[in-house]
Amino acid sequence: MSERFIPLAQSRASYYCKGSPVHFSMVELFRMESTGETVVTLTFKNLFSRPLVTFTAYYRCKNRHGEVIAEDSFTYQDVYAAEGESFGFDDAVFVSAEPLGSVEVHLGSVIYDDGVVHDLRRCPAVALPPLHRLSESERAAVCRALNTDDAEFEPVQAADGWRCTCGEFNYNAGRGKNVCSGCGCEKLLIGAAVRDAKKHSTQRRPQYDADMQFLPVQDHPDTGANGRGGMQYAAVHSEETAERNISIAHISAAHTCDNAAGTVNIMKDSTADFILRYAPFITMAAAAGITMTAALILQMMIK
Numbered sequence: 694m695s696e697r698f699i700p701l702a703q704s705r706a707s708y709y710c711k712g713s714p715v716h717f718s719m720v721e722l723f724r725m726e727s728t729g730e731t732v733v734t735l736t737f738k739n740l741f742s743r744p745l746v747t748f749t750a751y752y753r754c755k756n757r758h759g760e761v762i763a764e765d766s767f768t769y770q771d772v773y774a775a776e777g778e779s780f781g782f783d784d785a786v787f788v789s790a791e792p793l794g795s796v797e798v799h800l801g802s803v804i805y806d807d808g809v810v811h812d813l814r815r816c817p818a819v820a821l822p823p824l825h826r827l828s829e830s831e832r833a834a835v836c837r838a839l840n841t842d843d844a845e846f847e848p849v850q851a852a853d854g855w856r857c858t859c860g861e862f863n864y865n866a867g868r869g870k871n872v873c874s875g876c877g878c879e880k881l882l883i884g885a886a887v888r889d890a891k892k893h894s895t896q897r898r899p900q901y902d903a904d905m906q907f908l909p910v911q912d913h914p915d916t917g918a919n920g921r922g923g924m925q926y927a928a929v930h931s932e933e934t935a936e937r938n939i940s941i942a943h944i945s946a947a948h949t950c951d952n953a954a955g956t957v958n959i960m961k962d963s964t965a966d967f968i969l970r971y972a973p974f975i976t977m978a979a980a981a982g983i984t985m986t987a988a989l990i991l992q993m994m995i996k
Contacts, residue, residue, distance in 0.1 A: 698723035698732060705824070705860050706798070710816035711853060714741035715748060715803050716864055718779060720796045731789040735767075735798055736782040738874065739774040740864055741805060746773060748780075749801035754787055757794035763787050766801060773806075777874045821862055822849045827890070834890035839883065843876040848883050858883050 701722040719736040739745040754763040767786040800813035824846040835844040843859035861875025
């Protein structure tokens with residue numbers, strides 16, 4: 694009867710080792726259904742062009758209180774992983790009777806098919822840029838565009854490589870890899886798919902044509918809480934107003950005499966406004982003056 698392993702947790706590496714031909718990818722925790730114990734597996738990737746035969750890694754496991762409960766090395770024998778191939782995910786490096794809180798991993802040494810031992814402890818660790826998850830709508834759009842189910846994160850560029858939307862870090866190693874070794878998607882297509890998804894998921898503001906004008910529609914004597922009047926504006930086309938019957942929302946703009954940023958100043962004491970406001974009174978006064986003058990002339994002629 695085969696043992697059943699239930700997935701508990703999965704965490705991608707937060708660093709890479711500069712200059713190393715082996716890259717640490719992921720740590721996974723499983724629970725053995727028969728005993729309830731926690732199983733730790735580590736995943737690595739061969740970046741070198743020669744087959745990887747033997748690899749040694751160091752690990753430190755801590756419980757949920759931060760206490761170290763295991764610290765040891767583990768050697769993978771007879772791997773023969775080709776370039777870009779992952780290994781280690783099917784080997785348990787540690788089995789714990791209590792729940793784990795964290796696992797730390799460090800590279801040890803590697804032997805390729807030439808038999809030479811390469812010490813990887815001298816390769817400095819470099820922190821990877823953090824991953825940011827896509828929204829559900831963005832994730833669905835990217836998965837459709839790339840024909841994959843692995844899109845979860847925003848792709849991000851690092852100093853020596855790039856993180857794919859599947860979360861995999863692709864270490865360039867000076868050669869500039871453009872295809873993700875995790876999901877097989879091309880870097881350019883990934884970027885285009887994510888940009889397109891974000892463009893369509895962002896609520897777009899209404900756009901106005903270059904020939905659109907804002908014309909005053911109606912004067913309101915008391916529209917604001919400050920007791921000042923307001924001018925209503927409607928967006929209309931200068932040449933097509935009579936041909937289109939479009940209901941356009943009015944945009945209110947308080948008319949003030951200050952020059953605050955964004956304020957629309959309406960000059961109520963302009964010459965044209967003065968003439969329109971007081972023209973009836975001027976006409977009446979002129980007519981009265983003419984009438985009185987005519988009456989006086991008529992009286993003088995009668996005398």
